[in-house]
Amino acid sequence: MTFVGLIGIILSLVALRWCSVRLTPNRALLFLALLAVHLAATTAMYLYVQDNTADSTGYYFDAAGMVRWDFKLGTVFVVKLVQYLKGVIGGSYLDYFLIFQAFGVWGLALMMRIFQEAELRIGAPFSTGTYALLFLPSLHFWTSSIGKDAPLFFAVTLAVWSVMRLRTRFLYYAVAMGVMILFRPHIALIATIGLAAAAAFGQGTSLPAKLGVLVLAVAGTFYISQTVENTFYIQLNSAESVMDWFAQKSEIGQQFAGGTAVHGASFPVRLISLLFRPLFFDANGAFAIVASFENLLMLFIAGFFAANWRDVLGLARTSLVLRFCWFFALALTILLAVVYYNVGLGLRQRTMIMPALLTIFAVQWTRFRLMRQQTRAAARPEWPVAQASQQ
Secondary structure (H helix, E strand, O other): OOHHHHHHHHHHHHHHHHOOOOOOHHHHHHHHHHHHHHHHHHHHHHHHHOOOOOHHHHHHHOOOOHHHOOOOOOHHHHHHHHHHHHHHHOOOHHHHHHHHHHHHHHHHHHHHHHHHHHHHHHOOOOOHHHHHHHHOHHHHHOOOOOOOHHHHHHHHHHHHHHHHOHHHHHHHHHHHHHHHHHHOHHHHHHHHHHHHHHHHOOOOOOHHHHHHHHHHHHHHHHHHHHHHHHHHOOOOOOHHHHHHHHHHHHHHHHHHOHHHEOOOOOHHHHHHHHHHOOOOOOOOOHHHHHHHHHHHHHHHHHHHHHHOHHHHHHHHHOOHHHHHHHHHHHHHHHHHHHHOOEHHHHHHHHHHOHHHHHHHHHHHHHHHHHHHHHHHHHHOOOHHHHHHHHO
16 A cells, blocks of 8 residues: 555545534544444455456556547546546555545445434434444445445435435535436436436425426436436437347346346346345355345345335425435336346445435334334323322
8 A cells, every 4th residue: 555545544534524413422433433344345355356357457457448548437437537546646456445445435424424414303313223234244345446336325325415405405416416427427317317206296395495406407317318328329218229228238248147147037036136135045155145144134124114115105205305215216226127137236236226225214214113112102001100109
């Protein structure tokens, strides 16, 4: 590691200022614990790619010579960015892992902030188990490498945090969209469509506010759709063009599917594989076993939503940010289930869904606990107290 890697660690530490509305010693310790785990995951990922194929080698070593290609968003942009930084400040392979992992740390810091602000709105603290969700292995492992995953995790988290108070945080939302456009413009398109849908439906938002959000979201959708069309050479208003793009992605997936392929499977099988695989029976290594434990949690979350669907829908109607999270998570889940081609890729890309999904679950789980406590308190008999007072 050189001073370039030190820059990445310093950028991570700066996120401490943003992890809490009011920083307390306990919240500072939680952030530092998250940072320590994230740096450990970065080290593990760096060691893993020494003997395994990974996208990070293409970004840093650029064997394909993409730095000489015409500018294009997504992969080419990341290659050009890394090669430009190498030319200006130098840096080793490990250094750029440390630079990119800072995006992941900022995303985790904003998740802490989202949880705290949600606590203030609900008027009740989240449980320790809820905050333990921030230590999920996928949130650390997949956001620790050179590439698109860490910046996108940060951008999605920033978008969710911005929508919590969109009137005063619209510039932050614009920054989130900018990062998404640079790394994966179609994710920005999904986010803007999700914001438009969230503004159009639901209660608790005045008509002028709805119209304002709709105008901004529709304008953003139009602009970003043009960017998506130019990036992927696709016509979004043509069903044939869109289907051709999906077919092209499918052909590419067939070439790189590997031993955990879901290529050619029906949509329900692909969806289940994206959300819940591996699950012990198809785990083929230590990392897969860790992922299996995390997927048990994904099964629990899905079951919890299904069992409490009336309360889930009721709360979403009154909360703009929860509606945004639902529209974004559902749309992105469907898209990923259509285009991804093996379980490993699904685990990695599912990270983009997690900020929205965990925000919904944290709020719903806290409300569920409160309602259960209130029900128990109301059902508790008072006669033993009366008897005791008479004695």
